[in-house]
Amino acid sequence: MKKVITYGTFDLLHWGHINLLKRAKDLGDYLIVAVSTDEFNSLKNKKAYHSYEHRKMILEAIRYVDEVIPEEDWEQKVQDVIEHEIDIFVMGDDWKGKFDYLKQHCNVVYLPRTVDISTTKIKKDLVVIAR
Ligand code: C2G
Secondary structure (H helix, E strand, O other), X not given: OOEEEEXXXXXXXXXHHHHHHHHHHHOOOEEEEEEEOHHHHHHOOOOOOOOHHHHHHHHHOXXXXXXXXEEOOHHHHXXXXXXXXXXXXXXXXXXXXXXXXHHHOOEEEEEOOOOOOOHHHHHHHHHHHHO
């Protein structure tokens, strides 16, 4: 069984996230998503609209996702890859090169980001619509 892992906040889930999760799952048989905790998000200077528990619940409902674990710090990836016996690490290519150190433990794949959608864009557009 080929196991895939990816990391992220996945706030205000949108079709760009789904595109990423679908392509990640298509690379193997089992997809683990490490979703950022609220505490880790503050380290990323991100404030998610949905809490960790709700973002976890939403991700667990996605057909491409087999397991959701917490992402609590920058340093856990190597341990995650080893403990979960991961074959492929996947991230959107806005992270290209940033996680190449994992290449000694698994395949590292950066997938093209989906253009014209992002959580930031949704928030900005809503401000205009809500007026
Ligand atoms: N993504 C994408 N296309 C978009 C938006 C996001 O492919 N239009 C991808 C990102 O590249 C990332 C994943 O969806 O691989 C989740 O995006 P975010 O929730 O923004 O994740 P981020 O805050 O970048 O956290 O340790 C890694 C970090 O936790 C990644």
